[in-house]
Structures are given as structure tokens and as C-alpha cells.
Amino acid sequence: MPDVQSTVLEFVNKLRKRKIEGSQATARCTVELLRSVISQHRVPHANQASALIDAVKAVGEQLVAANPVELAVGNVVRRVLHIIREEDLSLTTAAMGGLDLLDASDDDEDVCNKGIGYPAMSAAVVAAAARSTLRPPSLQTLLEGTPESATVPYTSSSGADSESKTADKSSITRKLKHDVIESVNQLIHEIAGCHEQIAEQAIEHIHQNEVILTLGSSRTVLEFLCAAKEKKRSFRVFVAEGAPRYQGHLLAKELVARGLQTTVITDSAVFAMISRVNMVIIGAHAVMANGGVIGPVGVNMAALAAKKHAVPFVVLAGCHKLCPLYPHNPEVLLNELRSPSELLDFGEFSDCLDFGAGSGSPLLQVVNPTFDYVPPNLVSLFITDTGGHNPSYMYRLIADYYSADDLVM
């Protein structure tokens, strides 16, 4: 326990000092930390799920408070909470089903198998079914779920049978934790693999001889473009440099290293160049529940330019970037103002900052925001690891990933 506490503290420190940057890295670290929190947490016999939820919540609050701008932390914490709830739900339904099964098996096995098939299904499907009782089903679950439930496998009934018979309290306890950790591992895997998942779809979006514009630096975008290149698509990339941090320069370097035709332009030249561009592809910092996007500063301008010239504006976002909050929620901190030294040389301007002379109030103000907000109506398409989505569909996707109880932490 104490060493978990210290790792939590260490991570909180890193977040506070902004030592970790980039939502993927942060998400990975967060989920790994939460896994160790869960695995080291001693669960009581009764109410294990809520105990786990409390423990994760407590750590999550610390993490979110440490860097409220990095929304990925909150997203991952909510995902993990959601996983715990789902697993708990599936276990209880399984246990209930098992009891039913026991009762039923006394009467007649065939009847039972026909009547209640779902305890035999995988936990996820059970959870999905249970979820569907709580709220109206999404289009996806309707489309994907119906055929599955129609073809309920009868064969596994014997397995369910034996499981339910041996199930006692302690094993359920262990099972919950075990299942949760299993699912969290899956989540880790998902986050780690989100680049490849997204990149796989590149070929469907980038066509021969197209011109792609991007802004700032995003690993997702890099992988996406490279994946298209590997599939022998030849196209050109315009990179807006992304002042004042000039992340675009880094991206251009990497693109050239991988053999892509690259042109670097200033941010202010975006509007002039947009008429030659076939598609704008950017990586998001976070995607809000309304389909709005938080991205590197300058993105809104690029989106408006794209809209003006009817150029598709495509946003790439891994699942950990989906934020269940709306941009107007008071607890959402959309932006962070960084040091003016990224814009100005302190030495050159030090005489403008001499507060000893004049009225004493600073005449020179420097605002250096990190992010921009792009409203959903400017976004043409989201490409996530589960496929392409319309901005108006984001809320459904989010409903699949998060439970409503965790939205406010």
C-alpha cells in the first residue's frame, strides 16, 4: 500500500510540474497507475465494487486536480470506474443467473437452457445487455447486438453450470478484482494500440495525389500519414509550423525521415494555402461530448479556413481522448496559458516590463494559450480506433465508454 501511495505522489508531482506531456503518454501512465492501485487494494468481502470505486476515485481526484488541463487523466479514470461497474454488474447478473440456473436445473435442464441463455455469455455481452435495460440502446448496440443475442450459443451451458456450482463468496471477490484487472489490461492495450487502429483506416481517407494539411505535431497524425504512404499512396503534406512551440517543425522532420513529400508553412499562411488542400487532418488534445475539439492553438483558424473552402476537416482521436464533459461545464479547464518567454525574448522586452516607472501597471501583456477549441459544426469527421464518426454521434460513443455516475468526480 505505501509504495502505491508514493507512486501516486510521484505521478501527481509529474503532472503538476507538467513533466508529462501528450495525452497518450499521460493516459498510459494513468491507467497503469490505476491498475496497480486496484491490484494492491485489499477488497472487503461485502461491497467490493464500491470499495474499489472509492479507491480509484480517491486517486483519480488527486490526479485530475494535479493537472486539470490534461483531460485524458480524467477520461481514463472514468473509463476504469466504468469498467469496475460493468464487471460488477456482469458478475452479479451471472451470480443471479447461476442461482436461477441452480433452481432451474432441479426441474429440467432443457427448459433452463432455453429460458435463460445469457448467463453463459461473456461478461461483456451480459454487461451490454444489462446496460440496455438502464437506458435506450444505441444504434451500434442495436445493430451489433441483435444478431449476437439471436445466436446465443447453447453449447457453453455446461461450463456455466460448473462455474455457478463452485462459485462461493471468496471466489467472487477474487473474480471481480481479477476481471477488473483483466479489463484494465485490455484498456492499456487499447490505448497503446490506438495509433495502429486509427492508422489502419488511412487508406480509406487519403487518395492518390492529394494534398493534406496538418497543424502542430501529433503522433497519431504521423502514423496515419505514414500508413497511407506504406500502402503506396503518393500525396503531399503541408505542415503549419504551430507557433510558438513550433511542434510542426518536429513533425516535418519525422515525415521527411519517412520519405513523405513535406512543405512547411507558417500558421498565418494557412488561409492562403487552403484552396490547394484536399483535406485537413489534425490530432486532437481532447474531444468533448458535444463533438467539439480541443487541439493545438491555431486549429480553430485552420478549421474556419477549411469550412470557407469546403475542405474536409478530419480529426484523429484515440479512445482515451473522448471526454464525457461538455465544454461549458464549469469544471472543464479548456486552456492553459504558458510562459510568455516562448513568444518574446525577455531581455529585449525587459524595459517594457519595468514596473518601477510610469503607472506601475503592466502595459505589455503577453497571452500564450496552448489550446484552441473547434466547435462541432466545423468538424467533418472523427476517426477513432472504432472507425469514423460524425461529430453529432460523439455523445453516443461516450455513453458506451463512460457511466453517467462518474461524470462529476
Next chain:
Amino acid sequence: MGAQKKGGARVSEDPVEQGHQRLQAILLADSFTTKFRPVTLERPKVLLPLVNVPMIDYTLAWLEFAGIEEVFVFCCAHSAQIIDYLENSEWSSHPNLSVRTIESQKSISAGDALRYIYEQQAETSQIQGDFVLVSGDTVSNMPLADLIKEHRERKKKDEKAIMTMVIKQSKPSPITHQSRLGTDQLFLAVDPKTKQLLHYEEDKIDHARGSVCLEKSLLQSEPSLLLYSDMQDCYIDICSPEVLSLFEDNFDYQHLRRHFVKGVLVDDIMGYKIFTHEIDSSYAARIDNFRSYDTVSKDIIQRWTFPYVPDINFSGNRPLKLGRQGIYKASDVVQSRSADVGSSTVVGDGTKIGDGSRILNSVIGSGCCIGSNVVIEGSYIWNNVVIEDGCEIRNAIVCDGVKIREGAVLEPGVVLSFNVVVGRGFVVPAYSKASLLQQPTKEDSDEELECVESSSVAADLLAGLNLEMEARESDLGPDGAGYIWEVCEGANDEEWKHSVAPIPMDKVAEIIQAMEDDDDREDESCVPTSGELRSDADSINTDMNDPGDDDYGYFEKEVEGTFLRAVEEGIVVENVILEINGLRLSYNMESADCAGATFYSMMKLAVDTPHNSADELCKNAVSIITKWKRLLGFHVKKTDEQIEVIMKFEEMCQETAKELGTLFAKILHVMYEIDLLQEDAILRWAEEKAGADEADRVYLQQCEAFIQWLKEASEEEDDDEDDEEEEDA
């Protein structure tokens, strides 16, 4: 992930380098000055809140961020308070940074502190290698790892490189020659290639002439030299262990810069060298006085110190929320709908702001209660302050627990120490400092220290206060409590320089006026002279009735220097004449002044040449005069000039070179003989002097015979012009 990678890389790198040396820092939690009095009588400077966070937290957070693993906090004044604070803060159990305290009540300077650490070192050997030396009032976000690496590599190559000093470009104000931080302008000479520091001039800059004096040897030994006048010393040093032993060896070193750096540079101790490192993108500043407190606070609000800004939780502080226009507000601030909180303002948690109050450019701490129709501008209000209705506060610092009653006004530059009460409707005059403690009666020099008042003394004073209060009426109105401190003499003019208030417009106008006057007087001066210092100089040198006297003094010295050099190096007379004439033009002097100065230098040389008797001195003088006759002759063509020379001679005999007194007549005669002086001049001088006091006529009497003879000669000359020729011959 990125960070983990970084961490991993660091661990794998270090052992390769040098068996993993721990990065250590010494933090001096005492400034060893009295600039923050009276506030520092009750609380150490490093615990004073800077934008609602104690200063030491900025320093520690930065050191931790920069990868320092162990910090030794040297506590002196109020050490108990500092240790107590550190123990209860999160620094005591920080995973990456271990904070240890060293306590010494006896140290009264940075030098003492380092000597104490050196002594301790013998027993415990805590400091293992190079260390970072900072004071607890440093705010920075610069990365240190590379700098330490650079220092270590340099040290490997050159054992004498014992220190790396961090400097940062920051232009001093053209008007006051004062940096943004209220410190004096700094002149540095640096070797452009190696970045070695060659000269460090902080306090003795000759503003009147806008020049710095460099050692001649420096120019000879260095092929090139970079001279900076727009640098700011960040007071962040990377030191090798030799620094500690140097302090031990030179027990008179007190001040880090004034004594240590000067010592190493000027005295050339064992050939040790100091190097500089210039930072450009990161921020570093030290809070030295109230002016820098104001400046650094505003820099923090403007986010130059990112990530050490109020909306980021960097040291256990409660993060505030940043709104538009640089307004930082805690979530539980109770603000009236009609209150107006303006730009660049910080409001701490639990603070209440009443109807119609206006707050601008200010920092308000937590738990404050601000009434209605209060105006607060450019001020620093600390925690739990009560400000009643209708008060006006401009450019003031108000410490914890102060109570400002209805309608009171604080004028710019006021500092109210802890728990002071300002009475109803009382107007606290500008630049005054008030405290519950009485000002210590004995005023010591600048070197006198906060630590002299240990906390126990302060407690005693406080205990006695209640009784005293009844006996003596408060300085702050009938229902107030506290004493207004007298401004110590001499600092009166300086008060506005170091206060939180911006320099008032009339002062600026005054300075500009003085500057223009200077320009009129010395139209050639390439560096604008500092008016403010000039006015100081005038007020000090009241005995000099003519402001031009000062210039003449300098001129005279220059001439003397030129002449001596000419004698030493055997420069041809023509060249010397040219040089002195050049000086005359550049100082805008009369030819007569020139003659006086030249003659003065000659006589001085004569007196300074070793001699045994008056005769020998006379011989020396005569030989010098005859040798440099043409030089003097160039300037003494007119009678006026000749008179000036005689007057100068007389003055010298009276004041500086009394030995010459007896030789006055003789030398005068010689000068007449070699045609330097005309009889007209001598006679006119004699006439002028005839009416003077007895004391002034000493020399006239001495050469009475000579004058008599001259008079006769001239009479004869009047009689017969032909005779005159014979006479002269």
C-alpha cells in the same frame, strides 16, 4: 511514458559519467540584510508570501523540478519558524527531494553561513561535490542539469574553474539606471570565448561620468573582452567545494558578491576563475527589496515563471482559477455583484469583497475581508486582513492580520507590518513603514541583520507592547495601533527607489530635468549621465558652492594622470600638449583651468619625488618646470592665465603641499626668469592680494622683495624703453 523514459535515461547516464553524484544545493534562508524591515522582525523573509505562496516554496519547487536531489536549508534568523514550516509542509516527505535544515544563530552574513557549513562539513561531509548556491528568495524556472554538467566538464578541464554564475539580460531603466529589480546597474566584463568573468562592478559605478574603470592589466592580458551593462545577476551559482574552503581561508569575506567575487577577481587568489552562464528563455530573479517584490510578483502574474504560477498547484498551494485579463480567483471567493475586480489581480480563498469595491493590479491573500467602496490598486494584501468601508490603498504592502478602519488611506509605498491597526480616517503618509514593534534605537550599517532580532526578542517586545500601548498614543490615529518607523537618515532620498510604489511622476520629471542639465553642461558625454545620482552628489557635497567644481576635480585628476604618464613614458611635449588640450575640450574647460591643472600636476610630481631637504625639493621643482616649460607655456599666454597659475600655486602651498610654502618666492622667481610669467601678471596678482586678509598675504609678503624689484624694473621701463631691453637680457 515520456517522463519514464527520461527518468530511465538519467539513471543509466549518470553512473557512466561519474559514479552518480547527487545533485545538491545550499539554500540560504536568510538574506542578511535589513531591506524588508520591519516585516522581517516578525517573520523570516523566505516565508513572506509572494503571490500567496511563501517565497521558499518557489525556490524549493524549482530546485526539485531542476533535478536537485538534496537541499540544505541554512536557517539563521527565525530559524524555528522556518524549520517548523518545512516540517509541516510537503517538502519534509517529498519523494525526489530531501530537504535538510542547518541551523546557526550566530551567522550574520552569507560568508559566516558558508564557513559554518564548511565546519560542519568536516564532521559530516554532507556536501559531496559541486553544489548549487541560491538564496531562499529566488524565483526561477531555469533548467539546472545542463548547467551543472557544463560546470563539471569545465572543472575537469580546468581545475581553477570553481564557480559558474548565472546572468540574464535585463535592461536597466535609462532614467534611473536602476534595474527592474531595484538594484543598481551592473557592469560585467566577460571573455567572449570562454565566458570567464573578468570584472564585476556593482556599486561603485561612476554614473556621473558614465564610465567604468578596468584594470589596465586586464586589457593587456585579454585579447578581447565583452562589456555588459544590461545584465542582471540572478544570484544562482554553481560552486565547487573549493568555494567553501575559500570562505574558510578568508574569514573577512562576508558578502557573496562584494567580497567573494571581488576577491577572486581582483586579488587573484590561487588563480581561481569564475565563469558566467547567460540564460535567455527561462526566468530567474531574486527578491532583494520591496521593488523587486513588486516586479517579481507581476512577472509571476504575467506567467513568466511558468509553471510556478498561481493556477498551478506546485507546492501544496491551493490552485486558483485563471480568468480573462489575468485575474486569478479562488473558487470560494465571495464577491459582491457591484465589486469590480480588474486585470492582473489575484484573490485568495475565503476572501470577501464588498459592494462597489474596486481592485486592480493587486494581490489579495486568503481570508481577507474587504468592505464596500474600498479602492485597492497595485497593492499586496496578505492573509486575514480586514479592510473596512471606504478605505483607499495604493501601492502598499499590508501584512497578515492588519486592520484598516473606515475611511483610512494608505499612500503609495506604505508598508504595514503584522497586526497593525490603522485608525478611522487616518492617512498614512507615503513611504512610511509601520509596525507594532518599536524601531530599534541604534541604527547600524547596511550589514546589520535580521537575525540580530531573534524571535525571542520580538516576543518580548510584543509582550511589553500592551502596556506600552496604553501609555503611548499610537502613531496611526487615536484608535490605531503601531509605530511609524523613522526613515533612517541618508536613505530618505532612496526611499522611493526601493518601495513597491512606482517612481512618482515628479521624481521622474526631476531626474529628466537633471539629465538635461547635464547634457547642456557636457554636451559631448556619450553615455547619458545619471541625473538622480548627480543630485545626490550635490546634496552631499554642499561645501562645493559651484557645481562645476566637481567637474574641475575630475579634470584636474585626468590632467595629472596624463602628465605623469608623459613623464614616465617620456612622451614628446607636443603630444602631451595635444592630449591635454583634448581633455580641455572634452571637459569644456577654460585655458586658464588647463594652466592651473598642468602646473598643479607638475608641482605635485615635484613634491612626490623623494627629497631630503627643501633645497633639493626646490631643485626638483625647477628642473621639472624648465623641462616642461613648453607644455605650461602653451596654456599660460595671457595675463589672466598667468595669474591663475600663481593663484593655484598659492592655493597649493596653503593646502596640499605645505613644504612648497617656503619655496614660493624662489619658484616664482624661476618662472619669471624663464619667461613663463610676465611681470604684469605678478604685479596684478600682488595688487589683488594687497587687499586680502593677513592670512592670505603670507606669500605676498614672502616675495615682497621680488615684487619690489619688479616694480622698480617696470618703472624704469616706463622711463626708458631702451633700458627695458637691457633689463630683460
